[in-house]
Amino acid sequence: MKCRHIQITCSSGVSNVYVREGLLSHAAKFIQQKKAVIITDDNVAKLYLGDLLRSLEARGISAHPISIGVGESVKSLKTVERIYAFLHECKIKRSDCIISLGGGVAGDIAGFVAATYMRGIALAHIPTTIIAQADSSIGGKCGVNYNGIKNLIGIFYQPNLVLIDTGVLKTLSKRDFNSGMAEVIKYAALFDKEMFFALETAPYDLEEIIYKCCKLKAILVEIDEFDKRERHILNFGHTFGHGIEAASNNELTHGEAVAIGMVIASRLAEKYFFASKGTTDRLKRLLMKFSLPTSTKLDIMPHIEFDKKAEGEHINIIALKEIGRVMSISLPLDELKAFCCEVMNELCE
Ligand SMILES: NC(=O)c1ccc[n+]([C@@H]2O[C@H](COP(=O)([O-])OP(=O)(O)OC[C@H]3O[C@@H](n4cnc5c(N)ncnc54)[C@H](O)[C@@H]3O)[C@@H](O)[C@H]2O)c1
Incomplete structure (x- = not known):
């Protein structure tokens, strides 16, 4: 399918960014791994998780979603720990991948988890807010807040893939x-x-x-x-x-x-x-x-x-x-x- 495409070359390799309305239902075409954990938030899960799961399942990718709650307060080490436990329970390996589906909060947490679980596994962002699409999904900054200080704990970890479907913005408040x-x-x-x-x-x-x-x-x-x-x-x-x-x-x-x-x-x-x-x-x-x-x-x-x-x-x-x-x-x-x-x-x- 024809999309706007940007390739970003970084020290760890290349990040491919695709932009097109309607991309979410074709997400699986861009994912190479056979197993994925989807990190999403409660609002986005209700709206868009079904579309993503259908796309992945149709291509035989086994997908395991976890929802982190909503809002800046969930951007914490506590949430990260909960996700590590889920990845372990799902027997996620280095050859699998993590997909974030949500705004900057889900993306920042998913990036941190992908960077640190087993010293790094593949990461795809599917950003669903304007902040995440225009800014936070690109460039690899990820992390969590600590002791009331924004992004105090974090790391640079480049996503392999960013899929930007501008159609999802219509449901934003x-x-x-x-x-x-x-x-x-x-x-x-x-x-x-x-x-x-x-x-x-x-x-x-x-x-x-x-x-x-x-x-x-x-x-x-x-x-x-x-x-x-x-x-x-x-x-x-x-x-x-x-x-x-x-x-x-x-x-x-x-x-x-x-x-x-x-x-x-x-x-x-x-x-x-x-x-x-x-x-x-x-x-x-x-x-x-x-x-x-x-x-x-x-x-x-x-x-x-x-x-x-x-x-x-x-x-x-x-x-x-x-x-x-x-x-x-x-x-x-x-x-x-x-x-x-x-x-x-x-x-x-
Ligand atoms: N890593 C970076 O480079 C970078 C850059 C800028 C901002 N950020 C971080 O991003 C966060 C802010 O991002 P945000 O505004 O996306 O916050 P967010 O992820 O909390 O999303 C805002 C709200 O929109 C809802 N939402 C998301 N997508 C939706 C959709 N399509 N339809 C309806 N509702 C939807 C969410 O559930 C949430 O309630 C902050 O934590 C900030 O520090 C990071």
């Missing part, structure tokens, strides 16, 4: 759809002013936009697989975003927190580092079009200090020089705190 659009807007704001304009003016082709985000991420992953330099750009909105997500006790979704984080970083650059005037207002308008928040009164600083990105006394912030152009700011923690408090108060006015 409005809130999850909009949260995902925050990550899409991040890619557009950082790299692609035409995409940004398309989102501003609508109608836009969501499948084309997701494919473009995947291609942009694939380029960065090939250049900097282990997130040591260039890939840091994708942290735009996340240094503050992770702090906001934690400060809100996960009341805000990942995408909502990233939306606020992008606005703070952008305003900071505009106010103190000569970024182009009007950039933040344009970013805010687009985020608001997708009902995303652009400010918060939460006290995020204690959470940023403990974020693993706080190296020594300096923090690197990715921001926008203008729409489509990136800049990086390095600030001592104390200065960042002072600037940030000022910017956040202004944004709340």
Whole structure:
């Protein structure tokens, strides 16, 4: 079947990414193993597990599903341990594979399990949210939260296969759809002013936009697989975003927190580092079009200090020089705190 295709070459081999509406019911054609464990969440299982099981069974692949619950709180070592026990019970071998079917939470957990069970078994992602399709299923970052800190325990482990069926996005709640659009807007704001304009003016082709985000991420992953330099750009909105997500006790979704984080970083650059005037207002308008928040009164600083990105006394912030152009700011923690408090108060006015 004809699909959009991206090949990502990494140290462990090649990841193949296919994008096409309706791909889920043809998933088995892309799977080479004879036995698979499917890691999914309770909501997605009700909607899409049946389609995937039918496809696998029709090709003689023996499939064993496990559902992990729902939400950020299940991204934990406890869930990982439960899955290890299930894999053991199902007698999963290194020649079998793990399939994630779900959003970023299922994908991050499945990746961690695949990387560590028997020192690594094959991994396929079937992402079902915009965040997972446009971002998290690509690039091999996986892990779990620990002691209230996002993604504290993790590893890089590249999927062999990513199957993106944009048709499944139609069942997302409005809130999850909009949260995902925050990550899409991040890619557009950082790299692609035409995409940004398309989102501003609508109608836009969501499948084309997701494919473009995947291609942009694939380029960065090939250049900097282990997130040591260039890939840091994708942290735009996340240094503050992770702090906001934690400060809100996960009341805000990942995408909502990233939306606020992008606005703070952008305003900071505009106010103190000569970024182009009007950039933040344009970013805010687009985020608001997708009902995303652009400010918060939460006290995020204690959470940023403990974020693993706080190296020594300096923090690197990715921001926008203008729409489509990136800049990086390095600030001592104390200065960042002072600037940030000022910017956040202004944004709340
Ligand atoms: N690994 C990475 O590079 C990376 C990048 C960005 C985000 N993330 C992680 O991703 C997570 C956020 O991802 P998310 O927003 O996908 O969260 P999620 O997996 O919790 O999904 C959000 C909600 O959507 C539901 N859902 C999923 N697909 C659906 C569908 N097709 N129809 C109806 N409902 C559906 C889920 O059940 C859940 O309630 C965070 O943990 C974040 O840290 C990881």
